[in-house]
Amino acid sequence: MNKFSTMAFSAIAFLFGLSSKEASAAPLIPQDCRPEPAIQDLLNLVNAAGNPLDLLTRENAAQTWMVRELDSKKIIRAIPVASVRDSIVPARNHQIPIRIYNPKPKAKKLPILVYIHGGGWTLGSLAAYDNIARGLATKVGAIVVTVDYRLAPEHPFPAGIDDARLAFEWVLRNATELGGDAKNIGLAGDSGGATLATVIARKTAEAGFPVKLQALFYPATNLSAMDTASYVANGEGY
Numbered sequence: 001m002n003k004f005s006t007m008a009f010s011a012i013a014f015l016f017g018l019s020s021k022e023a024s025a026a027p028l029i030p031q032d033c034r035p036e037p038a039i040q041d042l043l044n045l046v047n048a049a050g051n052p053l054d055l056l057t058r059e060n061a062a063q064t065w066m067v068r069e070l071d072s073k074k075i076i077r078a079i080p081v082a083s084v085r086d087s088i089v090p091a092r093n094h095q096i097p098i099r100i101y102n103p104k105p106k107a108k109k110l111p112i113l114v115y116i117h118g119g120g121w122t123l124g125s126l127a128a129y130d131n132i133a134r135g136l137a138t139k140v141g142a143i144v145v146t147v148d149y150r151l152a153p154e155h156p157f158p159a160g161i162d163d164a165r166l167a168f169e170w171v172l173r174n175a176t177e178l179g180g181d182a183k184n185i186g187l188a189g190d191s192g193g194a195t196l197a198t199v200i201a202r203k204t205a206e207a208g209f210p211v212k213l214q215a216l217f218y219p220a221t222n223l224s225a226m227d228t229a230s231y232v233a234n235g236e237g238y
Contacts, residue, residue: 009139012215016111016142016184043237079134086126089170096163097148098170099126101137102179109181111142113215114171116164116200118191122152136188143180145171149196164196165203172209186213194219 035043046052083105089096104110115133117124126148137144149163168187175182189197194216201211225231 008215008217009136012113012136012142012186012188012213013140016113016140016186016213047237079131079138081134081137084134089167091163091166094150096150096167097126098167099130099133099146099148100178101133101144101146103137103141103143105179108179109184110179111140111184111186111212112145112171112175112178112180113140113142113186113188114145114147114168114197116147116149116187116189116193116196118189118193118217119151121157121160121192121196124151124193142186143178145178160192161196161199164193165200168200168204184212186215187211188215188217189219190217192220195221 081101081103083100083102085100087098087100089098102110113136115129115136117126117129119128126146129146133144133146136142145167147164147167149167150159152160171178171180172182172185175185187197187201189195197214197216198219198221201214204211
């Protein structure tokens with residue numbers, strides 16, 4: 001596990017109020033955002049392979065994503081979690097699949113983290129983010145719920161937002177049955193999923209139910225500021 005992952009997990013645990021020497025000592029803001037050598041080597045390999053997802057058609061990108069997902073399962077061992085189960089959130093005209101990871105099934109009132117996967121709102125699945133959710137559950141010590149929201153272009157905006165919001169509201173209502181603490185629920189996500197998490201957090205707060213925390217990994221939240229120092233320094237090679 002790299003330094004960023006360790007720091008991210010520790011920060012989330014700290015914000016949930018979990019007792020952890022590692023969490024209390026971890027800085028919440030990274031001091032050095034350059035890729036570690038191993039990550040840079042991986043980036044170099046990906047770039048050398050060509051055909052980045054953002055330059056492919058949606059169909060080809062989806063096929064490439066599936067191939068990479070299958071290949072990763074061959075070399076990455078699943079992180080053990082005490083309890084993993086699938087469930088369904090009912091919606092008006094469809095059902096929303098979710099997956100629930102519980103690191104301590106016998107415990108009561110664990111924090112709950114609802115994780116919304118990335119993929120540009122067109123790619124991604126519960127299976128693709130299975131090991132990420134497992135890592136979060138075990139390292140943070142929280143129940144993690146992932147959401148299989150509907151994807152574009154088959155289901156255009158605002159289908160993804162609606163599904164993610166309904167799933168989050170379902171978790172709020174069923175926190176006790178899940179073994180969690182209804183007053184200690186957070187939202188997390190990466191890329192497009194982080195954007196959805198941001199929108200849901202705002203809507204939930206406006207309704208009088210502010211979330212405990214947000215853990216947003218490279219969200220798209222301000223497309224009017226594309227010339228910041230971070231964009232300039234890290235705009236190529238990823």
